Amino acid sequence: MVNYFIPTQGPESWKAFLADPIKQWKKGYSAYELAHCWEVANNLPCCVDKVFKHSEFTLFHNVEVLFGFPEYKVPLPGGNSRSQNDLYVLAKADNELLPIMVEGKVSEPFGETVEIWLSKNPSEGKRKRLEFLLNLLGLHEDCVHNIRYQLLHRAASAVLEARNLNTHHSLMLVHSFSETGKWYEDYANFVRLFHLSPKRDGIVGPVELNEVNLYFGWVTGEKTETHDFPEENYKINNQKEKSAQRIELWSNKRLQFEPKGWMKQMKEDLRTNLKGITPIENGVLYCKFCTKEDHAVFDVENVLLYNVGSGSFSGISNNQVFMERTFEPSPFVDRSINLKHYHLYNYTTKDNISFYWKKDGTIFEWSGLQVSSLKYKPHEYWYNMKKLQTKKKYNSLIKDTNFGIRINIGIPVAKSVNLTAICKPLLDGVISAFHNYSGSDLDEMAMRLASILSIGKTEVANLLRDDQMAILGLKEVVRRFQRGVQWNPSDDSCYQIQLTTYKCNGPNWIIDGEVYLLRK
Structure with missing residues (x-):
């Protein structure tokens, strides 16, 4: 059987x-x-x-x-x-x-x-x-x-x-x-x-x-916590309507990658609610995060997706995913409780989405990047972006300028993708390509990346230093991590992310996109 x-x-x-x-x-x-x-x-x-x-x-x-x-x-x-x-x-x-x-x-x-x-x-x-x-x-x-x-x-x-x-x-x-x-x-x-x-x-x-x-x-491994957690640490609201399925989370602390105590239970409850969303035809996922800690530095894709776990979004993130970090008062869950952070996950159709940020001019755009498969490590995306032929040298943005990014992925016939699973390595790799390396460890980084990519060390060093498309300026964009590397782009200044898809002919995946300025 x-x-x-x-x-x-x-x-x-x-x-x-x-x-x-x-x-x-x-x-x-x-x-x-x-x-x-x-x-x-x-x-x-x-x-x-x-x-x-x-x-x-x-x-x-x-x-x-x-x-x-x-x-x-x-x-x-x-x-x-x-x-x-x-x-x-x-x-x-x-x-x-x-x-x-x-x-x-x-x-x-x-x-x-x-x-x-x-x-x-x-x-x-x-x-x-x-x-x-x-x-x-x-x-x-x-x-x-x-x-x-x-x-x-x-x-x-x-x-x-x-x-x-x-x-x-x-x-x-x-x-x-x-x-x-x-x-x-x-x-x-x-x-x-x-x-x-x-x-x-x-x-x-x-x-x-x-x-x-x-x-x-x-x-x-450690056992789960056995004590009860105060309810005032977080609240979750699950709302299903004919046109949208919304999960809202209010929390006392920002969700971490490896949570402990009540935050671990919060993550588990959030995942359970997300897994209960029913996929619909042409459904898109809109995610929003706002916090009372306006000056906090973090990557919005980590808080909304990566720290939650891509498996929570399986089936509802294969079409289009939108993310925003907003600066607005969050809806009240309980006026007697002071919860600082707010997540919104709205699974609906695109015409039901109201964006906080508006596009205010393109800074950089690219097309024609092709890969045989979508990778789960940033270095492949970084390398392919750096190899793109650009017609001019782009000026760097003023430091801490907020920006948005749109990445449009062409999916080969009979293939599918969980956008939340590739989101972090894709963004880290692509955004890292908009920096030129400024650290003191260039030789070691070039050697490690050359080994990972199976290319020459000199080529890697030249690409790390290349400033042709360095719209985000100088930065120690890659560092030592154990026996490999860790990428560190300025994606904490990226306040809007759009991941969209379309069906394409041919065996390769196609990655096009643009970086743009934002206005409210």
Whole structure:
């Protein structure tokens, strides 16, 4: 039978997939903790992302989550019961699919040992299943009697899913929420069967099994907060009308990338409401942020989209997305509560949008930029923008001049895009191209970018210094970050962003656009 899956509507959706929701769905239990940790993550949970990026294996340095399947069942021979994995994450790493089977743990063990599971008189089905697992994992029965049976079929699930996808790598990952690392030794004993040295908060491997490179990982994460949060920290209003679906958020603090405490709960509630929006034909997403802290410096796309997580906007951001930072009083939610920050997410048709900012003259425009695929890193966009042929040298704007940007994306036939997923790298890369580099680390930056882009160091250095289109002036636009780079353009002065799309012929994506001045 074919499996079909539907999107979750927040962490609470995971509860329905449990064998016993009443007993298993509680704060401090693995199912609850895993759901709240993974569902609210922008891509990977911070603790997982940290372990991946510090791994000795480059395969895990740039992992992109494609889909997640809670309580994912993998059929095994020898009976009707299937291996029910807490979470199956289908990811992409090094342009290859990477299945990750995640087992959540707090204080519960990995089930009974193989010896106890078999019992003295095992059924034919159990014998058949164990034989299958041992053959698949390359193990001998006399070595596994004291091994937890759950670990065998979780590892097998990772291998089987990789084979189904015809991919070469897979990962069995234990996500522990136990501060003492409870049951780690059971996991470690299992990993040692493959002649590997297990690590806490680390990845080891691989072991080659049936042409699949299987890795093992153990990650320690924090439990969700267990105390109640004062209601006056934030308010959310969800309003559905015939012509528009509006989500409004008022908060005491500006939403951060890795929120803690009540802000983490606020983010989760906001995501749940956004996921409840129903897509409509020709629907567009208008997002607005205003704050009483008029002089605060931040990137509006981060506050409105990136810090929320692109998965929250899936299905409602494939046509047109508009963002504005405005300077106006926010609607009152409760006059007795002083909430400083306001988000508006209005999903409607374009003729129902009233923009705060008006265009006041084009500063720079470009056309004809083509890429084979949309990237999730800024450097590709920066490089392609810098390679554009401009007919004249453009003057720099006066420092701290506010501007808007419109980017129009031509989508090849049979392709689609979640604009909120590519928004940050696209904007960072494009806007960075409007600077010329002014830092003292030019040689190192050129070397690192040359390695990333697979081009010559001299060419990169020349492009960094090039001022032909440097309308935003001199800046240390790129910096060292771990073993790579981090982009730092002046997009905090960009108060209006328009991302639009159209269908185009040919295999390439086309990126046209303009930068313009603003007036109220």
